[in-house]
Amino acid sequence: MLWSALRLAEAGDALPLPSAGLDATVQAALQAVAVWALQFTPRVTLQDESVLMELAASLRLFGGARALRERLEVEAAELGVGQVAWGPNGLSALAFARAGVAGLPGMRQAALLTDRLDALPMQALSAAWPHQTTLAHIGCRTLGDVRRLPRGGMARRFDKHLLQALDQLYGHAPEAHTWVQLPEAFEQRLELPFRVDDAAALVFGARRLLLQLAGWLAARHSGVTAFTLHWLHDAMRARGTQAGDALTVRTAEPTRQVEHLSRLLAEHLAHVTLEAPVCELRLSADEVHALTEVSASWLPDDPRTAGSEPLPLVLERVSARLGPDKVVRPQLLEDHRLEWMCQWQPVAEPPAGPLQVREPVALLKSVPRKRTRTRSGKRSSPSSSPSIAHGGDLPQPSFILAEPLRLLVRQHRPHYQGELQLLMGPQRIEGGWWDRDASANQHRNVARDYWVAFSEHAGLLWVFQTRLQTEPAWFLHGHFA
Incomplete structure (x- = not known):
């Protein structure tokens, strides 16, 4: 087990707390630190003027004990935490924090717990605060002095909470905590x-x-x-x-x-x-x-982009x-x-939100035409020449004009730097009755048949022919890259 105690700087230097308890400002600060600590472990509890965290199960998730310890100390200082200490159980970490020492930051240092705790002042244990005067009169100054007192005499002279707290402090009895709940x-x-x-x-x-x-x-x-x-x-x-x-x-x-x-x-x-x-x-x-x-990669970062935002x-x-x-x-x-x-x-x-974009298709698709019946009733042979693709499979142009350009029409054929050859189409677009342009006081309703056309000088073009008009016309609307 590895516990960390975060002691607020607002608690002051005096170890015993007043009988009235913590004021509202310190309680609000404790609750704020506890909410912040929940990102590291769900086992967070409040103990007097400190926040206790059990971090044994979170070490690998945050890069090991050293990386987690450094991050905790840096970020906790910005939240008003004055002392960060470590120990194999919650009470020992809290005792080290009250004494102003780092404690035992490694899980393998639990064997040193007794020696380190014996040297701490007895005020580092909350259960000893009500009995400070009596313990001082019999010569107790440190936790080691209190631990070496006869247990029978302590049980008769003091309440059971002192012995229970000593056993929990030195790891001889389990601890019970009330965990902090994350607010909604x-x-x-x-x-x-x-x-x-x-x-x-x-x-x-x-x-x-x-x-x-x-x-x-x-x-x-x-x-x-x-x-x-x-x-x-x-x-x-x-x-x-x-x-x-x-x-x-x-x-x-x-x-x-x-x-x-x-x-x-x-x-x-x-x-x-x-x-x-x-x-x-x-x-x-x-x-x-x-x-x-997003899972982190085990490969080294690209040095050209590792430090970029x-x-x-x-x-x-x-x-x-x-x-x-x-x-x-x-x-x-x-x-x-x-x-x-x-x-x-x-x-x-x-x-x-993401949209479902159609997969790109080739501009020219060589698909066999369906067999059709002639007037004599015989089926015609399929053609292997490029056919006109279905309108729903038409590619979209790379560049469009701000305003469609009306084309010259000769013998019902559109011209743009020469006669255009219609390759694919038509794709019928009809809609916009719901879209009203308030400035022009009209609806943006369109009814068009789009084609992919080829020009010997301009390349592939995106043209359309108007519908539902007295004089249908051809317009250039886009270019393909």
């Missing part, structure tokens, strides 16, 4: 130690909340696509100023990377002007989605800096009309 929704608040006048400075306090959000998301195997930072103005604000304000940040893809979320929030806060000094922050997760985990994260940060309308991306739509198959949307908005 995330909403955490942070009272700032001083008033903040600049919106950009809110990032330092918000990062602590983002760390808690990342732990909550990791425990749920999820990512966030929208979160809101609320701030409360100081009570001494000017008359007419609102009590607070909020900023909602959206991401194109579900994520729980603290560094990316912090940089993205910083870019948005750079455009915010505070109406009054801020004294409190509150962070809530608005849109949470399941995050598909993924492109979607870079685009989101640039969009937050320049504005959502400055950085856009194409988005496919479920529409048969070529002009409205794609639209541009800000990169910060999540895509509408």
Whole structure:
């Protein structure tokens, strides 16, 4: 077994807690650290002024004991944890944390537990606090002095909780804990130690909340696509100023990377002007989605891309800096009309969803024609020449014109730098009766027959013939790469 104790810096240097217990601020901070710790193990419990974690089953998942220990110490310090200690059981880790020592960070060091614990002050054990005066009068200063007292005399003079706690501390009796449950929704608040006048400075306090959000998301195997930072103005604000304000940040893809979320929030806060000094922050997760985990490769990373940032994260940060309308991306739509198959949307908005795209087909398909009956009743022989493919199998052009170009027609044949040869088609597109252009006060209804045509000078073209009109016409709509 390997336990870790995270002792808050707000608990102070005095080991015994007051009889009234922890105040509301320390309790809220403990709960926040416990929610963050759930990303490492589901066995998290609260013990007095500390958070205890059982991590034996999580070592391989996080790269071993050393990597996990380094990550815990770095991230926990940002959450207000003053001391991180280790031990083979929860009470021993807590005793080491109260004494200000690292304890036994390795699972193979359990044999040293008795010697290390005997040297700690007896105030490191919670069960000894009610009996400090009596134990001090009989010469006890350390846990080793208390352990060496006759058990019969201790059982008669003190309550049973002291002996039971000593047995659990030294690993001679099992421990019983109440595990922390993961909340269904995330909403955490942070009272700032001083008033903040600049919106950009809110990032330092918000990062602590983002760390808690990342732990909550990791425990749920999820990512966030929208979160809101609320701030409360100081009570001494000017008359007419609102009590607070909020900023909602959206991401194109579900994520729980603290560094990316912090940089993205910083870019948005750079455009915010505070109406009054801020004294409190509150962070809530608005849109949470399941995050598909990707297994790490056992092959070494490409040195050219190992240190680079993924492109979607870079685009989101640039969009937050320049504005959502400055950085856009194409988005496919479920529409048969070529002009409205794609639209541009800000990169910060999540895509509408994947579409089923037809597999590409060859421009020329040599398929035998079906046998047909002649007037005499005999079946004609199949032809091996290139035939016109079915309309649903037509490829889509690589480039389309902003406005279709009307073509010259001679003897019912379209011309574009010469007479066009129709290779494949027709593909009938009819729709748009539901789409109304409010500016032009008309519907975008189209009725067309599309063809793949060949020009000796222009190559492969995408043309269509209008339908349901008094004078059907031919138009050039796209080119093939």
